[in-house]
Amino acid sequence: MNTRGLYAKFINNVRFHKLLVKYDHDLARVARAQGCHCGGKLHSADYGRKPRGVPANAREFYCKRLSLCCAVDNCRERTTPASLRFLGRRVHVAVTMLLISVMVEGATPQVSELSREFGVDRRTVARWRDWWRTAFVATRFWRAAQADFSPPVDTSHLPACMFARFQGRPLRRLVNLLRFLTPITAGAGAVRVS
Ligand SMILES: [Zn+2]
DSSP states (O other): OOOHHHHHHHHHOHHHHHHHHHHHHHHHHHHHHHOOTTSOOEEEOOEEOOOBSOOGGGGGGGSEEOOEEEOSTTTOOEEOOOOSSOOTTOSBOHHHHHHHHHHHHHTOTHHHHHHHHHTOOHHHHHHHHHHIIIIITTSHHHHHHGGGSSSOOOGGGTTHHHHTTSOSSHHHHHHHHHHHTGGGSSGGGOOOOO
């Protein structure tokens, strides 16, 4: 898979980062409209993030995680909506984790370049690779969602083989894959950090 163009487009494309922010606001609006499980209204309670794996010119798009808090005094429970930018509490942003994981499968020589560029060391890359094959495939989300792929994807090559199934231009495919993964980014389905 040729990922060279994808890498260049991703790091320089402000519109791409803005698109992820827009989707996150949409997801937050949906969560807000649903309200708290106690019946209370939800108010904005965003929190700051110190994102890793983001080029300096894009950091501003990843410094806040949208979050909500119940307005009812006895509840005050926090609801964190799903996100295209953050995979649970993982410090590296979702797109970098995903992109590097896809590129590792392609064994492109750029992986070391990409790791340097985004400040991701080899151990982290290896841990992610392991995560896709063990923790991810064990999630309730994946056990249900894998049926959407026909023929079935080869789970020993996740997430590259999953990415390959999405249609359209590379950036659109990347956005669609991030949207597909949102159920594991927050709430009861949120992934364990590794
Ligand atoms: Zn509540």
